[in-house]
Amino acid sequence: MTVNIEPETPIVEISNLQKSFGNHQVLRDINLKVEKGEFIAIVGKSGCGKSTLLRLLAGLESASDGVIYTNGEQLKGRNQLAKIMFQDGRLLPWKKVYQNVGLGLKADWHQRAEKVLEQVGLADRAYDWPSVLSGGQRQRVALARALVHEPEILLLDEPLGALDALTRIEMHQLIEDLWLDKKFTAVLVTHDVEEAVALANRVILIEDGEIVMNHPIKLPYPRQRDHPLFSPTVSHILNRILGKGKISTSELRLTKVE
């Protein structure tokens, strides 16, 4: 299946974004347009500012300079279109699984929580405490808790970073299925280039506070790891991150924001 992205007002547009903590400038000049329904992966070395950018998109952090637009409007305060999911899940241990998912909901919260738990394959664990779940199951709960709000934008900060390789692959399939079904826009921060290629239609590389690569992934969905172009794509991006490959002209052109 190919996913067609309709060109319209970008759901997110980042223009000349800068972020400093004291005199430490983390993001120098970030420019990026995200179309509705895209799946963007952000990669880059530890400390390059990936989480900072995600928090800025969520409105949890304010910019030092520059603007973020959502659906053409300047973002001020919390991003109401977005929900964020973190690496550690952040479940409340004193609430049962379904109560964690229903947190902050009003009408029909119980039914909605149960429905989304079913979608992530955890219908039978709704009445358990988070402490008795495996790491992968806890992350499914965290995903359910974000999705129950039906966000237009799902922000994922290394959500699978602590999981074993097989559970990660299962989670990739789940996230892909949910994205294809619900058609939200996703921005995933990850260290794992394979994960980026398994999920994203575009991979962004941050280096020295700027986007230095903006690489479209043209592989069809559902993504197959044994597709002949899967591994070469992973290697290409990895080499670029490690500074082994020169950036191509087409990538440079794509990096520019029109």
Ligand SMILES: Nc1ncnc2c1ncn2[C@@H]1O[C@H](COP(=O)(O)OP(=O)(O)OP(=O)(O)O)[C@@H](O)[C@H]1O
């Ligand atoms: N609240 C803060 N106060 C001061 N410095 C911060 C703050 N948040 C982040 N930083 C600094 O900004 C830089 C980027 O941090 P960030 O967490 O965005 O990196 P990252 O790319 O997500 O790294 P990692 O891959 O290790 O998660 C780091 O040098 C970090 O120390």
Ligand SMILES: [Mg+2]
């Ligand atoms: Mg981070």
